[in-house]
Amino acid sequence: MIVITTPTGQIGHQVLDSVIDSGEAIRVIARDPSRLSQRVREHVEVFQGSHNDFNVLTEAFAGADSVLWLVPPNPRVENTRDYYVEFTRPACQAIKRHGVKRVVGVSSMGREFGRNAGLLSAAFEMDGLLESSGVSYRSLRMPYFLENLLLQLKTIKNQGMLLMPNTGERKLVTCATRDIATVAAKLLLDKSWSGQDSVPVFGPDSLSPHEMAQVMSEVLGWSIRFQQVSLADYKATLTQFGTVAWAQDYMDMVHAQNEGIYDMDWQQAQPAGTSFRQWCEEVLKPVILA
Template sequence: MTIVVTTPTGHVGSRVVRLLLQAGVRPRVLVRDPARLDPATRDLVDVRTGDMTDTAFVREATAGARTVFWVDPTPHTGTDPNAASERTATGLVDAARAGDVARVVLLSSVGAELRGGAGHIDALGRIEESLDATGADTLHLRCGYFFSNLLLSLDDLARGVLTTQFRPERPMAWVDPRDIGDVVAARLLAEDWKGRVVQGVHGPEDLSFVQVAEILTGVLGRPVRVEAVGDDDVRAALGSAGLPPGAVEAIAGMAASTRDLTPEQPRDVLTTTPTTLAAWAYARLRPMLDEAKGGEAAA
């Protein structure tokens, strides 16, 4: 069984690699810089070094694989992130169409089902369609909002502010990336799913940003309040930061178009994962904020 894992140093990919190793599988990992791999696992995996935007590299690196776990590595900040994401997936799509890859597990997102108008999420929808057309067995994991997105707001949270473009009072799916990794590993190891499968990964419960702020207040031991920002304000701020128009819409469009979305996959035993936001925040967010606070005091 040959399993390929892309972005093996990311929040999800690193978890997938560890679980596959523990299951007795030596995964083939695609990396730009092998030095970023966990030293404890580096000698236990089959490393293929190259750029995922290089179609020839992806074709060669995935050839003969039973299953590929594909995570789009495209940053939101490019000139045309959606087009870049689709180009990057071309090597995988070609390999699946040629029969060089039997199965693909795609890290997709809630909102990909809209098939348009959802910023950079639209690229995942188009990658879903491209993979579906290859004839390979495909599994699209439509994930909720990552807990780890909060790590991008450390400065604001240190000031007790949780800024959001979403509706503060409306619950939405929040999920721990490690739990996504658990689902991915289980699906990669399972041999009995066929055809086109779509599965939601929604975390333990839907939470509004108001509820998230209340949870973080308890975890951090200091008040955290929600500050809502409008779509135009977000676009203006991104533009002022020097981002090109394509990047501005790729970022702002994700929340603008999904804030009222009910995911296509309902919350049930298949879509619900166990780790709570409070548990994740105690383990990951609080130590990082404490470290940042300690660094400021030392300075």
């Protein structure tokens, strides 16, 4: 029995698509089951509610072998670390109650960074809490999500600009969410692993924002220019969508990225998966042209 949280989310729905025809019994926890496709509703057992609700988790985790765990982003929180911990704590209780064997968690690269990394530090707190439950755990370590760039479709298409608060010359390790989903699905279907470890997931190249803009230009066929947004201006924009505390946590993450939080994991692992150029050709370009 596999339980998938956030089955309509960016990563969760791709994991669900990968395992739904595996022959394994699948359960999902969804706030709004109507967002699930008819095919999904016909093939999986649906538990309605939030996956930070102990009562919902108690029902959904009964008899479960493996769980995909993601904490959904929430820009309205006042303390991101507390939010991640309090969201995950009921899961740890339900894991212990039902003897769940394996959990795959979506976290971040850079756990050994040793300094405040804002939103990323909150994910590391989640890792520690799940590990303290004693469950066999695999923390998926990811860098910058390429899909974040899709938030700039209009700017890229209409203004020929790539806007980021990151330093223009600082190389940034990236990954595509489809690669995260592929790794997560394999782990959920694999009943042989145990213990606690991390699994890095990232693409084969490391590019600066200037280099990203150049690749975009070549793929799209028109000039794309990178422009760094000042940290103060970017934070001001973020506060339009969330709390000041959340915006600061986001900026602390950007600071950590500029200081090389992903470098150690990048140097020690063997990159694989979707390259930046491949992602631009297969994901970005079709969306922009559409």
